[in-house]
Amino acid sequence: MSATTITNSQLEVVKERLTAYHVWVMVLGVLGYASVAADSALLPTAFPLLSKDLGLDLSILGYIYAAGFISCGIIGMTVAGRATDKWGRKPVMVSALSMTAVFTMLSSLAWNVESFTVARTIATVGYVTWATAGVLIAESVPSQHRGWMIGCIPAGWGLGFGLSALFSGEVATSIGWRPTFLLIGALPLVLALLVAFTIKETPRFLAIKRMNSSELAALRQAKPSIKILFSSGLRRRTIGVSLFFFFAVWMNQLTSYYSIPYLATRGIDFVTANNAIAIGSWIGVIATVITGLFTVMRGSHWTLITLSIISGLSAIGLLVSETDTLIPIFIICMVLALALWGAAPNLTQEAFPTWVRGTGSAFASGCGWAGYGISSLLIQPMVSAFSWSTIWIIVAIPITLILVASIFITPRPQGRNADLPDF
Template structure:
């Protein structure tokens, strides 16, 4: 039998949840020291891992490509919300069709992310699925620019949105590639790509769509993900954690203490097993109910502002600046996450966003609605600075891809549900009522889900210190 490397630790197929594993010597850094109610066993970091806290050029490259890759996806996601009046006029579809097109894409992405992309990520790797998601988004966005009617536009957009799952994939790539000390803020920078991309798309809609037509914007924005997908395929390597997962499946031994016996089960069944169920429910509730707080003023910001008699150009200008300035908020949230943890950071964002929603409804005037809109987006966009690390710490390596995709799927399912119900609700209620419900009330349910997910034993722990 082939001898295992010294730094790999063979795991028994079953362990007592209440027992302490024996140490080979006093003070052995790899000794198991505790078991919590979720079956997460903590070990102190090894000397080797501590030395790896230094950031190297490769770590920066992974982060930058992850951010820029997601920026191209975000730019794609913002094309329709920031240019739909022009698309609608060109193709002649109704207001209700706008909601169906939104929802079709979001639900397609959500379902495929949860039941296909996630499990494939845990079986075949983080990198190939990330590249594939970006490529699909790029190709079908370019093709959308050739749409000839409502149906062709809706189908092509729905397929393109599969690429939106790249948010979850990018954060997994970064979380499993960079030192634990820097994981919080580096995964938190991924959503900076959202702010860059969304703001850039609004800028394109303001300056290009108005002069060259909406099709030109789809072609230009569609090319960008393909370029970054090629860069990722050549620069980024598969993560050490996934390589170890594959090694554990082949040999039964794991450097990162993966529970080998559990890897034999379906990854989706692992997600809902007794030791993971509470976490999965918490992640589900959090993303379903927190996303509307931000989405009501991002995806529906143009409709909201035009409903307040703000012009198309001025509304897109406000959306552009709100998202570009939001980069500061996202980075601030990611650094607070490193110091205080994702749970406290996301709680602060949710509460402040709820308060701002109430202020915007009761204090804003026609002359101050744009500044209030920008402030609201600046606060609620902080969600993305904390949620990345939260999602990576919620699940173990053996199902981190599936868990990340599940959270991403819940995110897009929330967007899709919002897309279906906003237009009908506006025929009954005012925008102020919707802002109160989605901006101030639903986030309170989200915070319950947030705190259902146990906090890590220590801030910025190595991912392998929590063994499931």
Template sequence: METQIGSIQGEQQSRPSTGLFAWYRDITPGERRTFWSCKVGYALDAMDTQFLSFVIPTLIATWGITRGDAGFIGTATLLTSAAGGWIAGILSDRIGRVRTLQLTIVWFAFFTFLCGLAQNYEQLLIARALMGFGFGGEWTAGAVLMGEAIRSQDRGKAVGMVQAGWALGWGMSALLYALVFSILPPETAWRALFLIGLLPAVFVIFLRRLVKEPEVYAEHKAREAASAEKTSFAAIFSPKLLTITLRAALLTTGAQGGYYAITTWLPTFLKTERGLTVLGTGGYLAMVIVGSYLGYITSAYLTDRIGRKRNFMLFALCSMAIALIYTQIPVNDTVMLILGFPLGFFASGIFAGMGAFLTELFPTSVRGSGQGFCYNVGRAIGALFPFLIGHVSQTMPLGQTIGVFAAGAYGVLIIAALTLPETRGKTLEA
């Protein structure tokens, strides 16, 4: 009888778990710590980053700056984040994924804090631009760390669910904005909001103690030390990797160009040309944020189920459809409120598979450099889309301009995805 009981228990322990979260139950405690550390880090990154969007009206009223001045702060942040993302990728190959993640979190938290101490527009612009280096770098370091720490069959789900932390951080920033501005006068509240941005630095204390370098990276560094040979970050431009690097950069450019084209100018178009008022409400923002989170989660599961390339193309086509509906079909406030959900779902969800895919495209020696370069080239070029749309819309209807740029961006993504190799289930090697 004891033998039979032992046999049954052994079968139960070896039998794989089932259900949506079976992968999480099957990973090791160390992998779980890495998962939550990366997810929380990404949420805190989003929280600090999104503060600016909520305080812009107060800054315009308090300091008398123009919308163009406020917009330039956002553009400067995006451009420095692109540079920071690539630098963080190179650093993660040199000093380690975990150490780079710690550095980027402290960096963006510190400069967000300095934003709250700014005494004029120029000081705020400089502090926010410097904050961008950490904001961009945290994504790269976290995505590489999580991509290497998790097993191949669950990589898409794990990395995608980590990136879903962005929507949680966005929601936290909205709640903190509502709380702080209900307690303090606006001219003081905006500063308090930025000062709260220092809190993520405390998280680094836990990160240092709980998270270790991925085994595949540790093995690579040991082998590198034994051979006394180091791979340069420029290897991503070598004949062996150049075409992968360029095509992956096109993929990320399409995703981010389409996202910025839709999210930057749609509110203006719908307010000025359609006369809709729901866009400025908390209900609409909540619909977009909830849609974003569920889009990340759904895409994370689909990228492991149907493959990286098919998932990208599916979400790109759906994002194009959403842009067409918004700009070409007359809608009222009620319909627009409902459409906030699919807008967030598809435009944000497309990014869930990005970290896993870029992790699998590059070898361990230059994985951070490759991922940092490709994702952040896409961010830098995508950041130009709002400016280009504004310029072209002077001679072309704004709705039509948004549709053309969004369709073009997602078309580039689809073409790049078709030419890149499918990497689902790929085992990483040191």
């Protein structure tokens, strides 16, 4: 029996009608990412409380962000992706969620800035959940539903970030940041247990693992690695997707992680700023789902190009906003920044074939986390040397042009909602 025949027979589950199990896989993927987002939001939304207790300031905050995000990016690009293709999508996702949970809860015991930074850095490495959840869903659900179901993953970011912002603004001020970190940190652990005991490994991954060495050789199978991603057949895809992920996070960085210090310079108080973040995040949940549906109808390329341009225009609108329009336009910027990610996961799943999909997706998301880290190192010095307006101009014009160019670089799939390329 040929390798192709084996693959087709083992992948019938993906071609069947939508079932409750498919929906459950999507729900756990979304909620797993939501728990990570809630964890990620703890630091920026509870910053005033941490500043008072541990002596954090804005410059130190940038280094903590950078340490965590760059570490996550490096691990995602070099370790997590290869582990996903070697050992499976499910165990890597469980491990990533557990890492975030354990070290976030440990960070609640921090006694100084140094101990807090170490715990937060290791907790942030677990954010590779983002890429793994995308692969898990993409390879488990019917092709005709893949677009909107993967598009729901970033909705978890808005859901989790909004929950954490509300919790930090309304509850943490009463119970303190340490109990808040302990409670929010437990969420990823709950999701890790649910994934471990209720989700099966994807049929595409199992199909490849069951092939013998001669079948893999016949398909020109190679060991998944960063080097392979830059081979002649994959180079253009890797460059396009990686550029997009690296620069697309800048708008998210400004509207999520630096929103409170930015809004403070515009005269907005802490509680009002946190409420704006919560509102923007929860509207962003709806926006990302809608984006996923647009991806099904129009494809990820067209959707991402359109949203990138509109997002750049909204950044210009924020620059010229007055006091009474600042919060509404800020919320629009945040919603658009989140909506962009309703289509981005489909870009990575469609760009890479199955045998290297985990490696490619993790490399792309690693570039995204590295983008968060590099921007964390640059934003505060740029604010000090220039102004917040300068940063928003950079996001509005040159970065928007880079995003559009990177989408054009990435090859389109042969048809919308087509089966994912296996080999």
